[in-house]
Amino acid sequence: MKEILREIGMIARALDSISNIEFKEFDLTKGQYLYLVRICENPGIIQEKLAEMIKVDRTTAARAIKKLEIQGFIEKRDDNFNKKIKKLYSTEKGETIYPFLKREGDYSNKVALSGLSKEETDLLHNLLCRVRKNVEVNWDFVKKGNKRDY
Known part of the structure; x- marks a missing residue:
């Protein structure tokens, strides 16, 4: 059987490494950009859905979200109906760098599919x-x- 998952893993790790290097200037590291992009694209998403979307456990997501919040890229807001639920939104700082993150993603996609x-x-x-x-x-x-x- 061909080692397809190895190929997928190598592609994912290479692209992740490139992004981590390129996004260092924004103080985004270790895949934080993934969370920020998904929050920008899904304003009001809850942490559990975000973790499911990215395919990480809740603890990993919580750490990354907390760090993004401390850095001022995102904010948590109470749900209007259930005060236990915190919805995630990008801040102005997060919105400012989103176009760059999106361009990088589109470019990487273009390169990968050339x-x-x-x-x-x-x-x-x-x-x-x-x-x-x-x-x-x-x-x-x-x-x-x-x-x-x-």
Whole structure:
């Protein structure tokens, strides 16, 4: 069997490393940009949904969110109906750098897909979505404290 997940992992780590280096000037490190981009694109998202979207555990998300809040990139606001719920919003500082983060993401996407036709790009996207959905089943299973049977 081909080592497809290794290839996906190498791509993800390389792009993450590039972003961490390029976003250092904004004081964004260790993947914080992922959280900020998702919050900018989904104003009012709750922490649990954000963690699920990025595929990290709640503790990891909480640390990154707290750091972004301390740095002034995001803020938490009470929900109008349930005071226990805190919604996440980008601040003016976060909104100011979002276009740069978006441009970098679009550029990385363009570089990664260079040489692929529209049909190949669509096929790759569809196949990767299917792979992600397959993995999500195990992710949810393990996240709930279960062990996979190899």
